[in-house]
Amino acid sequence: MKLAHTFRIPAAQALAAVILLSLPLVAGCAFDSGVAGEPPASEAVTPVVDDAIPVAALPLFRGRIESVLRFSTNLEAENRVDVLAEAERHVTDLLVEEGDSVRAGQTMLLLEDEAQRTALKRVESQLERSRLEYERQRRLFEQELISEQAYNQARYDLEQLELALEDAERELGYATVTAPISGVVTERLINVGDHVETHTKLFEIVDFDSIVARVFVPERQLAGLFVGQPARVLAQSLAGSRDAAIERISPVVDPQSGTVKVTLGIPGNQGLLPGMYVEVDLVAAALEDTLLAPKRALVYDQEQVFVFRVAQDDDGPRAERLLVRILIESEDVVHLEGDLADGERLIVAGQAGLKDGARIRLLDPREALGSGAELGAASTPTYQPAS
Structure with missing residues (x-):
């Protein structure tokens, strides 16, 4: 029994010693195999860096584009008349008011005319007697019963009274003021009972159908203008644009x-008013179903214009720099001359500082450009003529 007990104690101690001696080796193996513990900082793996530049691109598309010349001006009415008094009288009746439409020859105002009516009757009576006298003198002269001088005097008296009748009728006519043109009464300056002098301004009439826009085009752009050339007029107070066309081009240049x-x-007229401030777009050129690019894609380098096209190779998408020339531009899109084709994508965001051949990573254009409205403006042709 003693022998057995003595054997067990050394065996247990030996086993414990073996376990303690083995711990450092096991820990080292664990670190080497990565099964347990953390690797030393000096042995950490360096991550791979993605050097692709994030950009957004939009495709070329076909549509309509216009080249326009934009000017600002105030509308004018070519047919505008001041109605003046032709005699010194009192106003007896007012027949039209501001804003009324009138026709040429329509009565607008009446002045006192009693004295003129009396004068006309007096002249008519004298003229009737003179005609009878002339006829009597003519018969006598034909019978050689009176001298030629007496006959000529009778004819002269008749002619003078005929002229007096015309004067009397004219003076009476001045009492009735009529519209010289058709249009709208834009101003009334008198009231019933007012005493007006000769040439006193009574009304202003404007023909709204004669409204024109006058613009002054630089001499260098004169070659592209012609009579009948279409244009658009845009007023801030009215929705949409109004059609217009060139009527006249001055034959001289203001030095x-x-x-x-x-x-x-x-x-x-189209609802426009004289004096209204408007913007005029002269359509210098227009192309239908032509290849268009978003204006955002343009990159200016001194006097040259470039775009970056998305190219594909084995390593993924790359930026390809292309020299282009602007043929027609509007607010949002351009028609370019260059090595471009339908469906190709041009970089519209992130191209600042981009190098030719640089690796790129394509982003969602909606995220890069912001709102859907911005995206639509960059990718679809809209009418916003450039100045």
Whole structure:
């Protein structure tokens, strides 16, 4: 029994010693195999860096584009008349008011006319007697019963009274003031009972169908203008645009400003008013179903214009720099001359500082450009003529 007990104690101690001696080796193996513990900082793995530049791109598309010249001006009415008093009288009746439409020849105002009516009757009576006297003198002269001088005097008296009748009728006519043109009464300056002098302004009439826009075009752009050239008129107070066309082009250049006066007619008025501030777009050129690019894609380098096209190779998408020339531009889109084709994508965000051949990473255009409205403006042709 003693022998057995003595054997067990050393065996247990030996086993414990073996376990303690083995701990450092096991810990080292654990670190080497990565099964347990954390690797030393000096042995951490360096992550791979993605050097692709994030950009957004939009495709080329086909649509309509216009090249326009934009000017600002105030509308004018070519047919505008001041109605003046032709005699010194009192106003007895007022027949129209501001805002009324009138026709040419329509009575607008009446002046006192009693004295003129009496004068006319007096002349008519004298003229009737003179005609009878002339006829009597003519018969006597034909019978050689009176001298030629007496006959000529009778004829002269008749002619003078005929002229007096015309004067009396004219004076009476001055009492009735009529519209010289068709249009709208835009101003009334008198009231019933007023005493007016000769040439006193009574009314102003404007023909709203004669409204024109006059713009002054730089001399260098004169070659692209012609009579009948279409244009648009935009007023801040009215929705949409109004049709117009060039009516006249001045044959001379203003030496001080270097501009040419161009008059545009606006058919049918279209709700425009004289004096209204408007912007005029002269359509210098227009292309239908042509290849268009978002204006955002343009990159200016001194006097040259470039775009970055999305190119694909084995390593993924890359930026390809292309030299282009702007043929027509509007607010949002451009028609370019260059090595471009339908469906190709041009970088519209992130191209600042981009190098030719740089690796790129394509982002969602909606995230890069912001709102859907911004995206639509960059990718679809809209009418916003450039100045």
